[in-house]
Amino acid sequence: xxxxxxxxxxxxxxxxxxxxxxxxxxxxxxxxxxxxxxxxxxxxxxxxxxxxxxxxxxxxxxxxxxxxxxxxxxxxxxxxxxxxxxxxxxxxxxxxxxxxxxxxxxxxxxxxxxxxxxxxxxxxxxxxxxxxxxxxxxxxxxxxxxxxxxxxxxxxxxxxxxxxxxxxxxxxxxxxxxxxxxxxxxxxxxxxxxxxxxxxxxxxxxxxxxxxxxxxxxxxxxxxxxxxxxxxxxxxxxxxxxxxxxxxxxxxxxxxxxxxxxxxxxxxxxxxxxxxxxxxxxxxxxxxxxxxxxxxxxxxxxxxxxxxxxxxxxxxxxxxxxxxxxxxxxxxxxxxxxxxxxxxxxxxxxxxxxxxxxxxxxxxxxxxxxxxxxxxxxxxxxxxxxxxxxxxxxxxxxxxxxxxxxxxxxxxxxxxxxxxxxxxxxxxxxxxxxxxxxxxxxxxxxxxxxxxxxxxxxxxxxxxxxxxxxxxxxxxxxxxxxxxxxxx
Numbered sequence: 001x002x003x004x005x006x007x008x009x010x011x012x013x014x015x016x017x018x019x020x021x022x023x024x025x026x027x028x029x030x031x032x033x034x035x036x037x038x039x040x041x042x043x044x045x046x047x048x049x050x051x052x053x054x055x056x057x058x059x060x061x062x063x064x065x066x067x068x069x070x071x072x073x074x075x076x077x078x079x080x081x082x083x084x085x086x087x088x089x090x091x092x093x094x095x096x097x098x099x100x101x102x103x104x105x106x107x108x109x110x111x112x113x114x115x116x117x118x119x120x121x122x123x124x125x126x127x128x129x130x131x132x133x134x135x136x137x138x139x140x141x142x143x144x145x146x147x148x149x150x151x152x153x154x155x156x157x158x159x160x161x162x163x164x165x166x167x168x169x170x171x172x173x174x175x176x177x178x179x180x181x182x183x184x185x186x187x188x189x190x191x192x193x194x195x196x197x198x199x200x201x202x203x204x205x206x207x208x209x210x211x212x213x214x215x216x217x218x219x220x221x222x223x224x225x226x227x228x229x230x231x232x233x234x235x236x237x238x239x240x241x242x243x244x245x246x247x248x249x250x251x252x253x254x255x256x257x258x259x260x261x262x263x264x265x266x267x268x269x270x271x272x273x274x275x276x277x278x279x280x281x282x283x284x285x286x287x288x289x290x291x292x293x294x295x296x297x298x299x300x301x302x303x304x305x306x307x308x309x310x311x312x313x314x315x316x317x318x319x320x321x322x323x324x325x326x327x328x329x330x331x332x333x334x335x336x337x338x339x340x341x342x343x344x345x346x347x348x349x350x351x352x353x354x355x356x357x358x359x360x361x362x363x364x365x366x367x368x369x370x371x372x373x374x375x376x377x378x379x380x381x382x383x384x385x386x387x388x389x390x391x392x393x394x395x396x397x398x399x400x401x402x403x404x405x406x407x408x409x410x411x412x413x414x415x416x417x418x419x420x421x422x423x424x425x426x427x428x429x430x431x432x433x434x435x436x437x438x439x440x441x442x443x444x445x446x447x448x449x450x451x452x453x454x455x456x457x458x459x460x461x462x463x464x465x466x467x468x469x470x471x472x473x474x475x476x477x478x479x480x481x482x483x484x485x486x487x488x
Contacts, residue, residue, distance in 0.1 A: 017071020086405030134166025264318030
C-alpha cells in the first residue's frame with residue numbers, strides 16, 4: 001500500500017538567510033483552542049532549572065559549522081517543555097505503538113513515555129497498541145502504568161509486539177477516534193514514520209484534536225537529519241563482540257579468516273563504526289562502497305596479501321553490500337517484506353563460499369574461514385547505558401511536544417540538541433555513509449584496506465553523493481581517495 005503525505009512545509013524565514021522548517025500545531029487547523037498553564041511549573045523536579053521553559057523562538061541549526069559569510073541556514077524547533085499546554089492532564093488519553101523490526105531501546109522509549117506523561121504531567125490514561133499498526137483495529141490494547149513498565153528497559157524487544165505492514169489509514173484513525181485517544185506516539189523506522197505522516201494528515205482532515213508524535217527507530221542509523229538513532233550505540237557495541245570472536249577464531253589457526261556479517265541493508269554505519277571500535281578488522285565492506293572479487297585490486301588479491309603478511313584476517317560486511325555481485329543462479333525472486341523492503345540475499349555466505357573456492361581450487365592455499373552472523377542476536381539485546389539516556393531524552397521530548405500542542409513531528413537529536421522535525425524531512429531520503437568523507441577515510445586508514453575505487457569511480461561517486469565535497473587534485477595514493485569537505 002503506497003503511503004503519500006501531501007502536507008505542505010511550514011516555513012518561517014528571518015534575517016541573514018534564517019530558515020525555520022517548523023512543525024504543525026493543533027491550533028493551525030482547530031480554532032480557539034483553550035490554553036492551560038504547564039503543570040511542570042509546580043513540579044519540584046524542575047524547581048532548580050534556570051530556564052524553566054523553552055523560549056518560543058529557540059531553534060537548532062541543521063549545520064553547526066559555517067563560514068563567517070554563510071547564511072544562517074535551515075533550523076528546527078528546539079524540543080522541550082513550553083509555558084503553555086493544550087491538554088489538561090485529566091483529559092489526556094495517550095497510546096503508544098511500535099512497528100517494524102526490533103531494535104535495542106524500544107522498551108526504554110515505551111517506559112519513558114509512560115513515566116514522562118505520568119510523573120511530569122499527571123497523565124494516568126496511557127495504552128499500548130499490540131502488534132504494530134494493524135493492532136489499532138485488530139487486536140486488544142494493554143493499559144500502561146509506571147508500575148507495569150518499571151523494569152521493561154532491562155529486556156530486549158518490545159513488550160507491545162511489532163509487525164510490518166498493516167497500515168490502513170481509515171481504520172487506524174477510526175480506532176483512534178472511537179477510543180477517544182488524543183495523543184499518539186509512534187515508534188518506528190522510515191516506513192513507520194511515513195505511515196505516521198499519513199495518519200496525521202487524516203486526523204487533520206477530520207479536524208480532530210489529536211497530537212501525533214514520532215520517535216524514529218532504525219538500528220541501521222539510516223534516518224536523515226538526526227545525529228543518530230537510538231539503539232545504534234548498543235548495536236555497535238554488540239557487533240564489536242562478534243568481531244572480537246571472529247578475531248580469536250582467525251588468530252588461532254593458520255590462514256584463519258573471520259567473516260562477520262552485520263546489519264545494514266542500504267547503509268554501512270554499524271559495520272563502519274564497529275570496525276573502527278574493534279581495530280582488529282582488515283577489511284570492511286559496505287553498500288555505499290562498490291568492490292569486486294577477482295583481478296588486480298580485487299578482494300581476493302587483498303585477502304591473499306594480508307594472509308601472507310600476518311597469517312590471518314578479519315572481514316566485516318554489511319548485509320546490503322555486494323548484492324550486485326551475486327550470480328543469477330544464486331539470486332532469489334524479487335520479493336519484498338510487508339513494509340515494502342526488498343528481501344536481500346545472504347551475499348555474505350555466498351562470498352565466504354567464493355573465498356573458500358578461490359583459495360582451495362585456484363590458488364591451492366588452505367584457508368580456515370569462520371562465518372559469523374550475529375544479526376538477530378544484536379537486534380534482541382537490551383539497550384546499553386548510552387542508549388538508555390538517549391531514549392529517555394527522546395521520549396520526554398515527544399511528551400513535551402505533544403502536550404504543547406505540536407503534532408505531525410518526529411523528535412531527534414540535531415547537533416547535540418533535541419528538536420522537533422517535520423515528517424517530510426525524515427521521509428524524503430535515506431542517510432548513508434559518504435565514502436568521500438572523512439569518516440570513511442579514517443576507516444581506510446585504520447584497516448589499511450584498498451578503497452576498491454579507481455580515480456574515475458571515486459570522482460563519480462563524489463559528485464553524485466556529496467556535492468558539497470571538493471575533491472583534491474593530488475588526493476589519491478594507491479587508489480585511495482582523500483577529500484576536502486568545503487562545508488567544514
